[in-house]
Amino acid sequence: xxxxxxxxxxxxxxxxxxxxxxxxxxxxxxxxxxxxxxxxxxxxxxxxxxxxxxxxxxxxxxxxxxxxxxxxxxxxxxxxxxxxxxxxxxxxxxxxxxxxxxxxxxxxxxxxxxxx
Amino acid sequence: xxxxxxxxxxxxxxxxxxxxxxxxxxxxxxxxxxxxxxxxxxxxxxxxxxxxxxxxxxxxxxxxxxxxxxxxxxxxxxxxxxxxxxxxxxxxxxxxxxxxxxxxxxxxxxxxxxx
Numbered sequence: 001x002x003x004x005x006x007x008x009x010x011x012x013x014x015x016x017x018x019x020x021x022x023x024x025x026x027x028x029x030x031x032x033x034x035x036x037x038x039x040x041x042x043x044x045x046x047x048x049x050x051x052x053x054x055x056x057x058x059x060x061x062x063x064x065x066x067x068x069x070x071x072x073x074x075x076x077x078x079x080x081x082x083x084x085x086x087x088x089x090x091x092x093x094x095x096x097x098x099x100x101x102x103x104x105x106x107x108x109x110x111x112x113x114x115x116x
Numbered sequence: 117x118x119x120x121x122x123x124x125x126x127x128x129x130x131x132x133x134x135x136x137x138x139x140x141x142x143x144x145x146x147x148x149x150x151x152x153x154x155x156x157x158x159x160x161x162x163x164x165x166x167x168x169x170x171x172x173x174x175x176x177x178x179x180x181x182x183x184x185x186x187x188x189x190x191x192x193x194x195x196x197x198x199x200x201x202x203x204x205x206x207x208x209x210x211x212x213x214x215x216x217x218x219x220x221x222x223x224x225x226x227x228x229x230x231x
Contacts, residue, residue: 104149109158
């Protein structure tokens, strides 16, 4: 069974500073994908970044980077130069491909608050 | 804007009633997924359709059903509604090729309130 754990219910960061949001996962499938989504107060789910289990390099998308440590089964999101608009819920999710299913399993989320 | 549309945006109904939520995937996407986000259960996968056929099932109640039509839009039917069904229901779609690396794009959600 897949499992995603986000141990930080809430995080605070000063504007312009970097912040790391933790995510650990558990799966017996060697082929999987890891995703981060942002959910602002308006409710929509916004895709941020993806990391495949076979990817050699850590994924980066603008100010977002994913610190992928396969042996430790962690996929932490790093947001650099935080902005006020980064205040939101952040969800880590995993996807495996058993039986052709491609659904996502989500963690419980981390609420990030950026302080001016 | 993800390109995934969902209607209605808000829905308020009474216990015991039946509602239908509608989703149109991004142009060219064949896969549609339904998720439920509630305070106590978090974000949970309900069901996936691929090109009109059911592909995978998650924690979907028997009172809930879904289908995907030839034009690829999908509907989620919720019947005999209970207070605990109040949640944000998301539809997501992914690219037409059934490749595992592609991300899912989420619609804006339908907020269902059962009174």
